[in-house]
Amino acid sequence: xxxxxxxxxxxxxxxxxxxxxxxxxxxxxxxxxxxxxxxxxxxxxxxxxxxxxxxxxxxxxxxxxxxxxxxxxxxxxxxxxxxxxxxxxxxxxxxxxxxxxxxxxxxxxxxxxxxxxxxxxxxxxxxxxxxxxxxxxxxxxxxxxxxxxxxxxxxxxxxxxxxxxxxxxxxxxxxxxxxxxxxxxxxxxxxxxxxxxxxxxxxxxxxxxxxxxxxxxxxxxxxxxxxxxxxxxxxxxxxxxxxxxxxxxxxxxxxxxxxxxxxxxxxxxxxxxxxxxxxxxxxxxxxxxxxxxxxxxxxxxxxxx
Amino acid sequence: xxxxxxxxxxxxxxxxxxxxxxxxxxxxxxxxxxxxxxxxxxxxxxxxxxxxxxxxxxxxxxxxxxxxxxxxxxxxxxxxxxxxxxxxxxxxxxxxxxxxxxxxxxxxxxxxxxxxxxxxxxxxxxxxxxxxxxxxxxxxxxxxxxxxxxxxxxxxxxxxxxxxxxxxxxxxxxxxxxxxxxxxxxxxxxxxxxxxxxxxxxxxxxxxxxxxxxxxxxxxxxxxxxxxxxxxxxxxxxxxxxxxxxxxxxxxxxxxxxxxxxxxxxxxxxxxxxxxxxxxxxxxxxxxxxxx
Numbered sequence: 104x105x106x107x108x109x110x111x112x113x114x115x116x117x118x119x120x121x122x123x124x125x126x127x128x129x130x131x132x133x134x135x136x137x138x139x140x141x142x143x144x145x146x147x148x149x150x151x152x153x154x155x156x157x158x159x160x161x162x163x164x165x166x167x168x169x170x171x172x173x174x175x176x177x178x179x180x181x182x183x184x185x186x187x188x189x190x191x192x193x194x195x196x197x198x199x200x201x202x203x204x205x206x207x208x209x210x211x212x213x214x215x216x217x218x219x220x221x222x223x224x225x226x227x228x229x230x231x232x233x234x235x236x237x238x239x240x241x242x243x244x245x246x247x248x249x250x251x252x253x254x255x256x257x258x259x260x261x262x263x264x265x266x267x268x269x270x271x272x273x274x275x276x277x278x279x280x281x282x283x284x285x286x287x288x289x290x291x292x293x294x295x296x297x298x299x300x301x302x303x304x305x306x307x308x309x310x311x312x313x314x315x316x317x318x319x320x321x322x323x324x325x326x327x328x329x330x331x332x333x334x335x336x337x338x339x340x341x342x343x344x345x346x347x348x349x350x351x352x353x354x355x356x357x358x359x360x361x362x363x364x365x366x367x368x369x370x371x372x373x374x375x376x377x378x379x380x381x382x383x384x385x386x387x388x389x390x391x392x393x394x395x396x397x398x399x400x401x402x403x404x405x406x407x408x
Numbered sequence: 409x410x411x412x413x414x415x416x417x418x419x420x421x422x423x424x425x426x427x428x429x430x431x432x433x434x435x436x437x438x439x440x441x442x443x444x445x446x447x448x449x450x451x452x453x454x455x456x457x458x459x460x461x462x463x464x465x466x467x468x469x470x471x472x473x474x475x476x477x478x479x480x481x482x483x484x485x486x487x488x489x490x491x492x493x494x495x496x497x498x499x500x501x502x503x504x505x506x507x508x509x510x511x512x513x514x515x516x517x518x519x520x521x522x523x524x525x526x527x528x529x530x531x532x533x534x535x536x537x538x539x540x541x542x543x544x545x546x547x548x549x550x551x552x553x554x555x556x557x558x559x560x561x562x563x564x565x566x567x568x569x570x571x572x573x574x575x576x577x578x579x580x581x582x583x584x585x586x587x588x589x590x591x592x593x594x595x596x597x598x599x600x601x602x603x604x605x606x607x608x609x610x611x612x613x614x615x616x617x618x619x620x621x622x623x624x625x626x627x628x629x630x631x632x633x634x635x636x637x638x639x640x641x642x643x644x645x646x647x648x649x650x651x652x653x654x655x656x657x658x659x660x661x662x663x664x665x666x667x668x669x670x671x672x673x674x675x676x677x678x679x680x681x682x683x684x685x686x687x688x689x690x691x692x693x694x695x696x697x698x699x700x
Contacts, residue, residue: 141533
């Protein structure tokens with residue numbers, strides 16, 4: 104044993120209580136984050152719980168080929184992308200705009216109240232949000248339709264309309280999370296150099312120009328980082344939200360990768376096939392994060408890592 | 409500073425817009441609250457009710473008299489207390505370990521934890537691990553697999569990073585080992601931060617829904633959110649999941665008030681901790697806005 108490694112062992116031994124402290128956490132990550140990664144191998148097998156991981160037959164990329172040649176694949180891909188693109192276009196900028204508005208307010212009761220109110224929905228579960236949505240939008244009992252009918256118009260089907268389902272999801276996400284999303288941007292805006300504002304004001308810039316030329320460039324790196332992370336999630340759609348809002352009338356536009364994995368994997372027990380779908384999704388997400396991070400760095404921005 | 413007229417209009421418009429947004433956020437919640445207290449006959453008559461003529465607590469009385477509702481409140485309460493404590497211990501222990509710069513293997517372990525944020529093996533492998541461990545249909549299936557997350561560990565590590573190592577040295581001389589230092593010096597020092605993380609964990613456990621769909625089939629072990637789903641969502645779903653519906657038909661109560669009362673009761677604990685949460689939003693926002 105060399106001197107250096109003996110030294111290392113002494114150091115490890117000296118810190119044994121420190122390792123003991125981290126042990127439950129490390130065990131957790133090994134069992135619940137890394138053991139499942141090992142479980143990915145079943146996507147290349149015909150896994151059955153009875154034969155187990157070790158004895159199941161290897162089938163190579165069969166499940167992947169089967170999935171890509173399945174007409175469902177196109178539907179899932181289209182739905183997932185459509186929902187995420189809508190989110191990227193409308194839900195992603197919403198907290199930035201909202202933060203710009205809030206940033207114009209001086210600290211006081213009004214600002215605090217607005218913040219307290221718009222942060223609140225973040226803490227409500229999707230079950231509650233779904234329940235409230237039904238109560239508001241149902242065709243027979245919903246308060247919005249009651250209002251529409253009392254004004255003399257025919258009632259509108261918000262919840263069972265294939266054409267507007269994606270919009271409904273986007274609006275729900277905005278109601279729930281846009282306010283909460285402002286916090287990170289407000290924090291970033293607070294660190295923009297006040298001298299920049301003073302200088303621009305002397306040059307005669309109005310509030311819009313200040314926002315466009317000073318505030319937004321000042322928080323550019325935060326926006327970039329969140330955008331990169333968002334791109335990594337582009338194959339994910341908030342599972343609980345879609346699962347709860349889905350109904351027979353909209354299933355052709357509502358089924359996304361995650362709900363499909365749940366239905367095929369858990370309900371029908373096709374473990375290998377559904378793991379393959381999940382793996383495809385995770386790999387695409389990882390590639391997107393890496394690509395987005397690279398291009399951000401090439402453009403001279405700070406990346407995520 | 410003197411303001412131009414155009415700027416005054418701008419600020420007035422800004423205030424109006426923000427008031428409108430607040431109103432849009434608040435109205436559904438207010439409506440839920442009102443309907444939950446509305447006399448059933450008044451609701452049946454229809455129309456938009458903004459303020460009921462007669463207030464009644466009949467929906468609440470009925471809900472609190474059903475055993476299913478009470479049982480699921482207890483289940484979720486168990487999750488929120490035992491789960492939160494366990495999460496805090498496990499996460500802070502690991503985060504503290506990783507924050508000590510002298511530790512051998514610190515960088516590798518941190519990197520491995522970062523990796524779990526960037527890549528997830530997916531729903532099915534996670535499910536199979538939980539099943540192999542024999543946790544299906546046990547309330548622990550809602551706690552143990554959710555004990556920690558890469559984000560929480562890294563955030564907490566960031567917090568512990570700011571505690572100087574010189575603080576430990578004094579304690580080491582006094583003959584304390586690292587566990588003792590953690591218990592007697594580090595944790596008491598970081599109580600406010602632990603409270604913040606704890607509140608976020610607690611809200612997470614209280615809102616546990618999907619893992620219960622995955623792991624719990626036994627109605628006696630359902631958390632509140634599953635019961636809410638049966639009550640609120642399933643009636644709208646063609647062929648939703650079967651389950652013990654909190655029967656209201658036999659009582660001739662319109663389910664609307666009952667549903668809204670259930671929402672209010674589920675939200676009350678969150679509203680109670682909300683003022684305490686608010687102080688720590690900046691910390692939690694990193695978790696919340698990044699990982700959603």
